[in-house]
Amino acid sequence: MTAPTAPPLTRTLTRLRGGVIVSCQAPPDDPLSGPEVMSRLARSVVVGGAAAIRAEGLDDLAAIRAAVQVPLIGLVKQGREGVYITPTVALAEQVAGLGAELVAVDATDRPRPDGRPLRDTVAAVHRHGAGLLADVADLEQGRAAVAAGADVVATTLSGYVGGPVPDDPDLALVATLANELTVPVIAEGRYGTAEQVRAALAAGAWAVVVGTAITRPQLITRSLVDAVEGTPTPADQEPQ
Secondary structure (H helix, E strand, O other), rough: OOOOOOHHHHHHHHOOOOOOOEEEEEOOOOOOOOOHHHHHHHHHHHHHHOEEEEEEOOOHHHHHHHHHOEEEEOOOOOOOOOOOEOHHHHHHHHHHHHOOEEEEEEOEEEEEEEEEEEEEHHHHHHHHEEEEEEOOOHHHHHHHHHHHHEEEOOOOOOEEEEEOOOOOOOHHHHHHHHHHOOOOOOOOOOOOOOHHHHHHOOOOOOEEOOOOHHHHHHHHHHHHHHHOOOOOOOOOOOOO
């Protein structure tokens, strides 16, 4: 007898578990911006062992979907303030239609531009055979997202909905969500070291998203340059 095949979302989540998801995104003014570069970047990190790719923009998503076989978490950014991560039902449907296994959506309690509740986006994404990943900033938003039908919750927006942005990941939120929610919790937001990734998994994260520390050489370089500026070099030092 042939064993029953697991549903697509179950297969996707199984592939993600315990893994590193790499965010391959670049703003329009970044020299790396564009589907050709992003798809090559995605291929490169998959060779390195990435469990999945998180990417933004319809053109980039189409190119990456054609380039790699790992699960794709897709989104579209519209604007730069308020709810701008896949902010409407129509955009979520377009992302799902490109073959993303998970559609990432801002699931905070802020007003959505199309005025429709999160459950409408969930239903639309499910009609396309994809799952919905809810980007949240706190526990209450995570609970509300699950109540609306979200399949996965991510800590993506912790620290980004007001006030100064922290330097470190919100491991406490990961632990709280993982303990209280009935869906997988993905750690995202300011993860950049092996120690932080291990800490997130130990706190109960299903998987961890890493972006800037891998895919933004411009910012990686700037952090190193800033760290050494003003440091004397041998050529600068006076002979003793």
